Amino acid sequence: MKIRLIYPKFRKFLEDQPALRSTLEKHVVGDYTMPPSLALPILAALTPDDIEVNITDDNSGMPLDFDEKVDLVVISCFTPQAQRAYEIADEFRRRGTKVALGGIHPTALPEEAKLHADSVCIGEGEPVWPELLDDVRKGTMKDFYKYDGVYDLAKFPIPKREIFPRDRYKWNAHIVLTMRGCPVNCAGCPIPGKEGPMFRFRPVENVVEDIRTMPYREFYITDDTVMLPGKRNQKYLLNLMEKTQGMDISIFLASTMMMVPDPEFYRKLKAGGASSMYTIFHFDRTSKDLFDMNCSKEHWQYCIDLVRMIEDAGIHFFGSFGIGFDDQDRGVTDRILRFCDDAKIDLAEFFIITPFPGTPFGIQCEKEGRILHRNYSMWNHGNVVFQPKNWTCEELTSDYQKLWLEFYKGKEPENTLSSFDVNSLSL
Numbered sequence: 001m002k003i004r005l006i007y008p009k010f011r012k013f014l015e016d017q018p019a020l021r022s023t024l025e026k027h028v029v030g031d032y033t034m035p036p037s038l039a040l041p042i043l044a045a046l047t048p049d050d051i052e053v054n055i056t057d058d059n060s061g062m063p064l065d066f067d068e069k070v071d072l073v074v075i076s077c078f079t080p081q082a083q084r085a086y087e088i089a090d091e092f093r094r095r096g097t098k099v100a101l102g103g104i105h106p107t108a109l110p111e112e113a114k115l116h117a118d119s120v121c122i123g124e125g126e127p128v129w130p131e132l133l134d135d136v137r138k139g140t141m142k143d144f145y146k147y148d149g150v151y152d153l154a155k156f157p158i159p160k161r162e163i164f165p166r167d168r169y170k171w172n173a174h175i176v177l178t179m180r181g182c183p184v185n186c187a188g189c190p191i192p193g194k195e196g197p198m199f200r201f202r203p204v205e206n207v208v209e210d211i212r213t214m215p216y217r218e219f220y221i222t223d224d225t226v227m228l229p230g231k232r233n234q235k236y237l238l239n240l241m242e243k244t245q246g247m248d249i250s251i252f253l254a255s256t257m258m259m260v261p262d263p264e265f266y267r268k269l270k271a272g273g274a275s276s277m278y279t280i281f282h283f284d285r286t287s288k289d290l291f292d293m294n295c296s297k298e299h300w301q302y303c304i305d306l307v308r309m310i311e312d313a314g315i316h317f318f319g320s321f322g323i324g325f326d327d328q329d330r331g332v333t334d335r336i337l338r339f340c341d342d343a344k345i346d347l348a349e350f351f352i353i354t355p356f357p358g359t360p361f362g363i364q365c366e367k368e369g370r371i372l373h374r375n376y377s378m379w380n381h382g383n384v385v386f387q388p389k390n391w392t393c394e395e396l397t398s399d400y401q402k403l404w405l406e407f408y409k410g411k412e413p414e415n416t417l418s419s420f421d422v423n424s425l426s427l
C-alpha cells in the first residue's frame with residue numbers, strides 16, 4: 001500500500017502587504033514560517049513498515065503529481081491552508097484517488113471538508129489512524145473518523161520529522177509537543193475545540209527522549225498551556241526544564257500573559273535552555289483589559305513588570321498583539337505602541353483577529369452574519385475577513401499597517417531579531 005501525505009501552502013502574514021514587506025524585510029519578522037506542523041510526521045511514525053509513506057510539502061514549493069498511483073492521499077490543514085487543501089483534494093479525486101482530510105479546519109467544519117474528501121478525520125488523528133488504514137486496505141473507508149475517548153499522550157510517538165525535506169528549509173529548529181487540551185477557551189483559539197477542555201501532559205521523559213533524538217538544537221514548544229500559572233502546569237514545565245539543563249539547546253516558548261509573576265521561575269526556565277518567550281496578547285483574561293481606555297495604572301505596571309522579569313532572566317520577549325476585537329476601540333493602536341515602549345519590547349508582531357471556525361469569536365461572527373468571504377487563503381491574520389464592530393475594514397487595515405511601521409521605525413535589525421538564528425525564521 002502507498003500513501004501520499006500533503007502539507008498545503010499558506011499565505012504568510014505579510015504576503016498581502018507589499019508596502020510593509022519591503023520595510024520590514026530586514027527585521028525578518030512577519031514573513032517567516034514556523035517549522036511545519038507535527039500532524040503528518042506523527043502519522044508517518046504511526047504507519048506500519050509495510051506501507052510506503054511519502055510527503056509532498058506544497059508549502060515549500062515541492063511539485064504535486066496528481067497522476068501518481070497511490071492508495072490514499074492524506075492532507076492536514078489549518079484554516080489558512082484550507083482553500084489550497086480543497087483544491088488539491090479535488091484534483092486527486094477527479095482522477096479517482098481517495099483522499100482523507102484532517103487537522104484543525106476539517107475538525108471545525110467536517111461537513112464542509114467532506115465535500116472535498118472521501119473521509120474526514122475529526123479531532124485527533126492518532127487514535128483513528130490504524131482504523132483508517134485498515135479500511136483503506138479493505139476498500140471500506142468511512143465518511144468520518146472520530147475518537148470518542150481521550151487519547152493518552154504517553155502513546156504519542158516520536159514524530160518522523162525527517163519526512164519533511166530539510167534542504168528546502170533554512171531553519172534549524174522544530175516543534176516539540178508537550179501538552180494537549182485547554183479549559184480556558186480564549187475567544188480566538190481553536191485548541192479547546194480540537195483537543196478538548198482537559199489538560200493532558202505528555203510524559204516528561206518522552207519529551208526529553210524526543211529532544212535527544214532530534215537533529216535540531218533549537219526548538220519550539222508551541223503549547224502555551226505549559227506557561228499557564230496552574231500548579232500542575234508549572235510543576236510539569238519546571239520538571240522538564242530541570243531535565244533539559246546542560247543539553248545545550250535553545251527553547252522558544254509560547255505563552256499568553258497568564259504567566260507566573262515570579263522572577264525565580266524564569267531564571268529556572270533560562271537554566272533549562274529557554275531563550276525566547278513568544279507572547280500573544282488580548283486572548284487571555286490578564287491582557288484582555290490592558291489596552292482598555294480605563295485600564296488601571298497598577299495593571300499596566302503589572303504587565304510591564306512581567307515583561308521585564310522575563311527579559312531580566314535572559315529570555316527574549318517577543319510580543320504578538322492583535323487588533324479588531326469587538327471590545328477594542330480605535331485608540332488601541334496607540335496604547336499598544338505605548339505599552340511596547342514602556343515595557344521596552346524590541347521584538348513584536350501584529351495581527352488582525354480572524355474568526356477561525358470553531359473558536360468562540362468565529363462562532364459569534366458566523367451567528368451575526370459578519371463573515372465577509374470564505375477565501376480561506378486570506379484568513380491568515382493579515383487581512384480583514386469579517387465586519388469589525390468599531391472599525392471599517394479600511395480603518396482596521398490602516399491601523400494594522402501603522403502598528404508595524406511605527407513599532408519598527410528607527411529600530412535596527414540586530415536589536416530586533418529573536419535570539420534564534422535568523423535562518424530558523426527566514427524561509
Ligand code: SF4
Binds near residue numbers: 183184185190224284
Ligand atoms: S490561547 Fe492558550 S490559554 Fe487560551 S484557549 Fe488557547 S490554548 Fe488555552
